[in-house]
Amino acid sequence: VTVGGAAEAAVSGEPFVIAVDGPSGSGKSTVCRRLAQRLGARYLDTGSMYRAVTLAVLRAGVDPHDTATVIKIASSVELVVGTDPVEPHIGLDGELVDQPIRGIEVTTHVSAVAAVPEVRRRLVDQQREIIAAARRSTGIVVEGRDIGAVVAPDAHLKVFLTADPVERARRRSAELASDLHATAEDLARRDQLDSTRTTDPLAQAPDAVVVDTTVLSIDEVVARLADLLPGVKA
Numbered sequence: 001v002t003v004g005g006a007a008e009a010a011v012s013g014e015p016f017v018i019a020v021d022g023p024s025g026s027g028k029s030t031v032c033r034r035l036a037q038r039l040g041a042r043y044l045d046t047g048s049m050y051r052a053v054t055l056a057v058l059r060a061g062v063d064p065h066d067t068a069t070v071i072k073i074a075s076s077v078e079l080v081v082g083t084d085p086v087e088p089h090i091g092l093d094g095e096l097v098d099q100p101i102r103g104i105e106v107t108t109h110v111s112a113v114a115a116v117p118e119v120r121r122r123l124v125d126q127q128r129e130i131i132a133a134a135r136r137s138t139g140i141v142v143e144g145r146d147i148g149a150v151v152a153p154d155a156h157l158k159v160f161l162t163a164d165p166v167e168r169a170r171r172r173s174a175e176l177a178s179d180l181h182a183t184a185e186d187l188a189r190r191d192q193l194d195s196t197r198t199t200d201p202l203a204q205a206p207d208a209v210v211v212d213t214t215v216l217s218i219d220e221v222v223a224r225l226a227d228l229l230p231g232v233k234a
């Protein structure tokens with residue numbers, strides 16, 4: 001576990017990068033947004049980028065498994081990512097799509113789109129640019145599946161959030177007001193796809209701090225992460 005870099009960065013007030021990975025329902029989004037707010041840092045939700053490309057694919061009437069066309073769409077869309085942790089936004093070709101990317105259609109097909117190596121390469125490049133810009137100013141909390149392992153292997157702090165699958169499904173169905181059983185099945189299906197794809201699967205970086213959130217509140221998780229950054233009040 002290497003948290004020394006983050007500790008030094010926090011103490012000296014230097015901009016830092018915090019990478020947070022984990023499966024759906026582990027509490028990543030809420031935790032990362034709150035942590036970024038407390039640290040006065042930016043926030044990047046990389047999942048929203050894969051979702052926006054999926055939305056573009058579906059709107060074009062393209063089969064998400066038609067890889068060649070999916071790659072074409074991914075390389076032609078313009079994604080604008082807002083990194084304010086209070087109000088994160090994502091724009092697709094000039095339109096804010098924060099709402100439609102959370103819909104069931106996108107959620108069902110996003111794993112297929114996120115499995116395409118060319119799509120990942122394009123989005124990882126853009127993510128690295130956003131991180132580099134934040135590194136020159138305020139620091140950033142980045143959430144996803146491959147952040148510590150691939151996108152920002154030099155992050156000052158890497159965290160892997162986990163939670164019991166039953167608890168993850170419970171949280172997700174409460175959030176979406178969806179059926180618990182169907183939500184549990186959808187989560188299991190996406191976990192399986194996201195962890196077994198060939199390119200950059202959901203992965204725990206060897207130097208990540210693992211935090212099991214099953215019995216922790218959001219505030220407790222945020223406090224635990226902030227504890228890893230001495231000099232920062234949670």
Ligand code: DC
Pocket residue numbers: 024046047048050051110111114115143144145146147190194
């Ligand atoms: O975190 P989320 O549910 O919004 O992510 C949507 C999908 O995108 C999820 O199925 C996994 C994928 N994803 C990814 O492959 N790599 C990332 N860095 C972030 C998300």
